[in-house]
Amino acid sequence: AGPEDLECLFDVFLDCVRNYKNNQTPVKDFINKRLAYVPQRSFTERPKKVLIIGSGGLSIGQAGEFDYSGSQAIKAMKEENIQTVLINPNIATVQTSKGLADKVYFLPLVPEYVEQVIRSERPGGVLLTFGGQTGLNCGIELERLGVFKKYGCKILGTPIQTIIDTEDRKIFSERISEIGEKVAPSIAVESVVEAIAAAEQLGYPVMTRAAFSLGGLGSGFANNKEELKTLATQALAHSNQLIIDKSLKGWKEVEYEVVRDAYDNCITVCNMENVDPLGIHTGESIVVAPSQTLSNKEYNMLRTVAIKVIRHLGVVGECNIQYALSPNSDDFYIIEVNARLSRSSALASKATGYPLAYVAAKLSLGIPLPKIKNSVTGVTTACFEPSLDYCVVKVPRWDLHKFSRVCTKIGSSMKSVGEVMAIGRKFEEAFQKALRMVDENVSGFDPHIMRVNEKELKDPTDKRMYVVAAALKNGYSIDKLYELTKIDRWFLQKMKNIIDYLSILETKEKQNLTHRDLVRAKQLGFSDKQIAAAVKSTELAVRMQREELRITPFVKQIDTVAAEWPATTNYLYTTYNGTTHDLTFEEKHMMVLGSGVYRIGSSVEFDWCAVGCLRELRRLGMQTIMINYNPETVSTDYDMSDRLYFEEISFEVVMDIYNLENPDGIILS
Template sequence: GPNRIGQGIEFDYCCVHAVKALREEGYETIMVNCNPETVSTDFDIADKLYFEPLTFEDVMNIIERERPGGVIVQFGGQTPLNLAIPLERQGVRILGTPPDGIDRAEDRKRFAEVVEKLGIPQPPNGTATSVEEAKEVARKLGYPVLIRPSYVLGGRAMDIIYDEETLLRFMREAIEVSPEHPVLIDKFLEDAIETEIDAVCDGETVYIGGIMEHIEEAGVHSGDAACVLPPFSLSDKVIQTMIDYTYKLARELSVVGLINVQFAVKNGTVYVLEANPRASRTVPFVSKATGVPLAKIAAKVMVGKKLKELGVTETPKLNHVAVKEAVFPFDKLPGVDVVLGPEMKSTGEVMGIDSDLGMAYYKAELAAETKLPKSGTVFISVRDEEKMRILPIAKKLSELGFKILATRGTAESLSAMGVAAEVVPKVSEGPPNIVDYIRSGKVSLIINVPKGKGPKDDEFYIRRAAVECKTPYITTIAAAHAAVMAIERVKNGKFTIKSLQEHHSAVREGKVISAEIQIRNCSWR
């Protein structure tokens, strides 16, 4: 389907790999895609190509004409997945995960029942089929809550709600709620670590393709969060629990092909947030980081191959750290706030690889056109509850030779704890204020942590000035920690470049350095 936020080139990558794998197995392939900006619509990829929209009627017309042996829906993102049940009702053979398994994962109410049956913890939640029910559930859970509609793409219309007034406005304006489209309301787990797993299942065996840990905490959409493979702060017990839950979910949902499971970890407890029995947008990242082509393997599994036959049984041990970073279009969208949340905003992604997390993160930021400074002036402004958490970041920046600017409240707090900070006026306090400083090039890095979505206040104008002046900016404490680690590493270390093939051959030859030990030692969680 068309490229839009939430559905982009990652799914094109999966479709191309699937076609190549099926061709290797001797199948004729037919591609249905109305997007000319993709590789899957190149003339030499599939045997036949239909430039048609992915609607039930158009797809059925193609099926009646071509009479295929089976249809694959799990590589194109949410749009083809939504066609699985209507196509099955017309007698079309869906290859891979059965449509009922897809529905049990995608329908929020049915998925809550699956998780309960398997005894897997989920954040306290309830489902609502009307605005009144939503009010009742949110009151019972206590604010803040996370709203998740069913069958949505890229976290569309998901939001963190802090009060009833916002809830009512959101339910009226943003989503369609009905018995056919229940809305899941989760108790929002503040300060939880978000993680995810990409796996392939052949109906019996489950292969764990990659375990990723997000740098940003829970509440930022997985497509917008920077994520690290292998995980950098999780205990072996937590990792094993995540793997066990993935096995259970893949088997319960009768997954044949790909599955992506997202988790939140808080105080050592692993909660399942959602399971997607399809190619996720992290499949290309995991495949490139590990050298194992997950989409190709999944396609072969869907036409009857077993993982053991394909020689895919053990997750490779990496001798490097890979960081995926999102790329945002904010400079092309004047007036849009850059604060991240559960609704996806990014339009692309990049990757950085090195032998340690600091350098890998620096490379990922560089690829996303965010050049972290090695010296200069840092502006810091955080809400009251984050003032203790920003202290070690400010201390380290000061030790690295940066000058600290801050708004009055943050500056007083830092000075009281022994970090020198110069007070700079807010926008509302008249010129020369912080926006003037940014526009005149006096600020090298901005750390601005807001709370929720408010009116267009001082913070909004600071963030917009950063975008317009191409000044690196950070809006979460976790990303600030990672950035400081990267700056320290690049100031003190050597910048090395290796090809992806060199990294992959080192993995195949078993040249494993203790990447996990290196990164777990520098964890700030």
């Protein structure tokens, strides 16, 4: 099992050998002939002015990630000397700030207002895929009304028909069948009566999903006719089409971020695996990059299919494809394709150091991948697949306790308001970091927060991970937990490693902690506070003990090339699973602390503050350090600061970085 991208070269070799006596054509000509690709449209005329449709107000399922993607698109257009016009009524965004877009319209994202802007500005092209579902739905409506054609405004990047095909579940299923691939058995319906008939045909349990919807709005699982009636009525209030899927609850969910240019160069940038099984929306799931439990055969099988699908659909730019993979065989189904930038794209960009939104914007102008410089490494082109020598864990944040009478169960419809991203050399290290990032009052994978409750293990809530921790502490076996949660045994074993070591620490006295004990604890992602609670000490006492024993973290780079050749990235993280630093600490910097995870009451407006602060410091000629762990933000973009630490904003970690960097000052607010 391996990549099949250039399998055709073997056929070229055989043809050369077979026909050599009669036709002594150079091998190079054979290769050029086989790999030649004629673009489906001409890119000779580049627009002088481009309209970018933003994402509007923040909502559950659509947050700061589109501020990040829109900002990168504006930067990419500026580099190509193209004037940018932005429509976005959200004032609390970086992309609407002075100095980015040439013109900003704070108008509602509805067809009549957008048409007025097109009429007065007369842009030569429009970007629809940088504003999430809101921007996309607005663009599709404008195309149906014939507005773009009327004013000679070209849709850049992925053709509009491809976007419609991937959003309309029925057409999408037909398009995938054309290349012999499978989507989950499903039926598209437009009424409650049709939904009940479809469910009886497929057999219960079924899953409902609304087309053209945001964050899985109106979706859910139905075990009987009554549950389906309720779900279908709710979903059809948001959308005119509902898809009834055969339930694949319990299968693995895997996704790939794929990039394709107008000349058919196609690469997979990042593959990610959900810790939670299918049945929980990707935005509600704990996600790990790169995937940890796929075999080489499975990884390459899904990669080959991703490239095949994206080429067939004719995507130009960035695309996300999601699979359901059987845990017991090689069977898989394609769940959906998002032919636009999404929250997963922001995560993949930050996890790999590959600037997806920036590259997608350049590709929309017809620039080939090999001609785009990778602005993160500075030495490679954008036509390469990142290699990761670290593990990334994304954990969502819910603020359900702020509402009365809200259901705390999580499922196929998004309820999370933000997410965090942690980086480590081990899953345990990154996982514990992420849990602390989500809630500063949590010390890590703590078995004392929740009680064991088998119902919560079967039907997950926002606190399920702590119920898993309690179950492991109470002696539940990996197999028993797998049956209840359907979380892969590999992940459960890693979680058990944390709980087992916590139990060992709890048997030790604070004065008896050895160098080996502390190193092992830190390598498994334990914080000083967590160790202190286990040995009945204090955070400061553990910190002093650790520093006396010279146990301090090492700073590593996200270099996209797994240290295969030198890279110049400023994406950094700290780890105890290392022996050397990847850089030196000689220059003086000013340190700025980011806003952390989005929550109700603290959102993208504080990212705007952080970015404004970084820009002003840079204007004053100072070098900057940013510490933040939110992958949806502009402040964690590669070109915003001189050094970016993707790390916890806690006393322990900030002090560790402060001691290493010795900055001139630190800005907290």
